[in-house]
Amino acid sequence: MAGLVLKLAAGERFVVNGALLENGDKPSTVRIADDDARVLRCRDALQPSEVDTPTKRVYYAIQLIITGDLKEEDVLSAILNECGRLEDVFETIDTSLMSVLRSMLERGNYYSALCHLRGIIAIEAELLKVAEHKSRQVQAKVA
Structure with a gap:
């Protein structure tokens, strides 16, 4: 089936x-x-107010393709380019994260891409927490 x-x-x-x-x-x-x-x-679905990170912007753009608010032919190349930029960030964690996403997008498997992106968004949130913690530590040392 x-x-x-x-x-x-x-x-x-x-x-x-x-x-x-x-x-x-x-x-x-x-x-x-x-x-x-x-x-x-x-x-x-993400609400526009929730789209506050690069990975969420990719998710939201795919979401808009699914709902018909954006045309695939108008935005897919930009989404794939953004995935390429994100690859540099996530390759140290898992080299296949973004390549798997790109493959899904190129095949038009948008639902699978969103499911995959939810995991990447969780990783991104953890990376941002670590970065924020380090920033606070640096600010505390400077102050």
Whole structure:
């Protein structure tokens, strides 16, 4: 059985190819058989105010492709370029993080790319915490 399987809570909303869908009153499972379908769970969507890091900007741009607010042909090359810049940051942690993401994007697997990016966003958050801690230590020594 190929395709994406979503386990949905009662009333959960999700987007498929730009159309907003809502699950009924009971939890259910939906199989999206079309490998080319663009899927986004609304609970996984970032709000514009949450887009405050480079990795979240990539996530948000992909999200907008899925919802149909951006056209793939207009932004995919810019997203891939940004992934290239981020590769320098994440290669010391895992050399495959960004190459796997780029591969997913090049194949049009946007849902998988978002799932993969959630892990990268968590890593980015940890890196930013470490950087902030080090910055505070330097400021404390200077003061």
